[in-house]
Amino acid sequence: AQSVAQPEDQVNVAEGNPLTVKCTYSVSGNPYLFWYVQYPNRGLQFLLKYITGDNLVKGSYGFEAEFNKSQTSFHLKKPSALVSDSALYFCAVRDMSDDYKLSFGAGTTVTVRA
Amino acid sequence: EAGVTQFPSHSVIEKGQTVTLRCDPISGHDNLYWYRRVMGKEIKFLLHFVKESKQDESGMPNNRFLAERTGGTYSTLKVQPAELEDSGVYFCASSPRGALNTEAFFGQGTRLTVV
Numbered sequence: 001a002q003s004v005a006q007p008e009d010q011v012n013v014a015e016g017n018p019l020t021v022k023c024t025y026s027v028s029g030n031p032y033l034f035w036y037v038q039y040p041n042r043g044l045q046f047l048l049k050y051i052t053g054d055n056l057v058k059g060s061y062g063f064e065a066e067f068n069k070s071q072t073s074f075h076l077k078k079p080s081a082l083v084s085d086s087a088l089y090f091c092a093v094r095d096m097s098d099d100y101k102l103s104f105g106a107g108t109t110v111t112v113r114a
Numbered sequence: 115e116a117g118v119t120q121f122p123s124h125s126v127i128e129k130g131q132t133v134t135l136r137c138d139p140i141s142g143h144d145n146l147y148w149y150r151r152v153m154g155k156e157i158k159f160l161l162h163f164v165k166e167s168k169q170d171e172s173g174m175p176n177n178r179f180l181a182e183r184t185g186g187t188y189s190t191l192k193v194q195p196a197e198l199e200d201s202g203v204y205f206c207a208s209s210p211r212g213a214l215n216t217e218a219f220f221g222q223g224t225r226l227t228v229v
Binding site: 004032034036041042043044045046049051052090092100101102103104105106107 | 117118120145147149154155156157158159162169170173205207209215217218219220221222223
């Protein structure tokens with residue numbers, strides 16, 4: 001079985017400050033990890049993924065995420081948040097040995113204030 | 115390139131009625147998935163098609179839900195009869211065949227409200 005936990009329902013930061021959205025996961029094998037974002041009235045949009053290799057993954061819009069195997073975490077980060085980053089963020093995991101099914105967290109609402 | 119398209123974007127129906135959701139995947143994507151998010155909770159897997167075949171339907175809640183993908187192109191998800199607990203956002207996604215490490219591309223979702 002696989003699962004994802006996003007411990008924070010909401011994250012509030014000021015524009016220009018660092019942004020971190022937390023994610024921990026559980027899989028029986030090795031994970032594929034993904035971050036998706038949903039802007040208001042839009043669909044889920046892919047941000048970045050960890051497959052293998054470098055633990056620091058860079059994605060769209062200046063976001064990055066760090067894979068930490070010992071802590072089973074995949075936190076999303078952005079050094080300097082923008083008001084336009086306000087959205088709903090989802091972390092997802094897939095077991096490498098499993099099929100294509102993704103398991104998602106409950107989502108974290110990010111609000112960046114000007 | 116067109117993305118994943120879902121129709122309708124919103125649907126409000128009464129309990130006991132039937133609703134059919136449609137998904138047009140990205141052209142050439144053999145894999146098609148349905149997911150659902152109930153208010154405030156995680157997005158949950160419903161089922162997975164490879165072309166026209168159901169690969170995994172372990173997430174389908176009950177036999178009131180029927181998904182089809184005739185011809186391996188677009189897919190429909192029918193709920194009959196709808197119940198209040200079926201309310202939520204239904205997402206469709208697609209991905210190319212073969213690569214487990216490829217991300218899935220999602221549509222904008224259909225918000226279903228059963229009253």
